[in-house]
Amino acid sequence: MSSETAAARWRRKSTVVLVTVLLAAAAFGTTTRTWLDVVLPQAAVETPNIAVAGSEAATAVTAFAVVAVAAALAASIAGKIARWVISGVLVVAGFGVAYASAAVIQDPQQGAAGAVGKAVGVSGAAGADVTLTVMPYLAVAAGGLIVLAGIWLAIASRSWAASRKYAAQPATGAASKGESTQPPIDEIDSWDRLTKGEDPTNYR
Incomplete structure (x- = not known):
């Protein structure tokens, strides 16, 4: 396989859109898994162990991931100018996913505060033992890759042919x-x- 052929494949619309959708879906997928394992004081509740999903620990990650999926799908039918806008949206969404995930890593107690509040009836996670799982780290990585995908889209889409669906048909005969x-x-x-x-x- 020549280098030109390999480069052409990495510029293909189907490849760029598919990879970007998969990255955004991966970011969303992490939010359905457990991000925080919380152990409450035995005297506080009957069930001291709480598993906090990413959708609860960092709701913004879910929102940004959904935006990224929608933007990636829209890129497949968007025009030249719209694709530049979509690239910007993907970069912002990727940063949002990474930032919100990193915030949970920096302060897991705050990420678990909502779940703990529901369990014990008071806000905050004071006195609880909060342990991070690998999922927040994977979400940060997915966010960074979505940023790169947005840049990739901006570069690769310059070689994409314009859609001919609404183009004027040439005269014949x-x-x-x-x-x-x-x-x-x-x-x-x-x-x-x-x-x-x-x-x-x-x-x-």
Whole structure:
């Protein structure tokens, strides 16, 4: 495989869109898993162990991931200018995913505060033992890759052909040669001309 062929494949619309959708879906997928394992004081509640999903620990990650999925899908049908806008949206969404995930890593107690509040009836996670899982780190990585995907889209889409769905169709036949055309005559007119010894295909 030549280097030119490999480069062309990495610029393909289907490849760029598919990879970007998968990255955004991966970021969203992490939010459905456990981000924080919380152990509450035994005297606080009957069930001291709480598993906090990413959608609860960092709700912004879910929102940014959904935006990224929608933007990636829209890129497949967008025009040239719209693709630049979508690239910017993907970069912002990727930063949002990474930043919100990193915030949970920096302060897991704050990320668990909502879940702990529901369990014990008071806000905050004071006195709770909060342990991070690998999911927030994977979300940070996915966010960074979404940023790169947005940049990739901006670069690769410059070589994408414009959509021909709504493009004007070129003239064909006589019209393309500048010749005048007339609407075809019906069967009765053709028969009348034929009986008169005239050529029914001659419109002049």
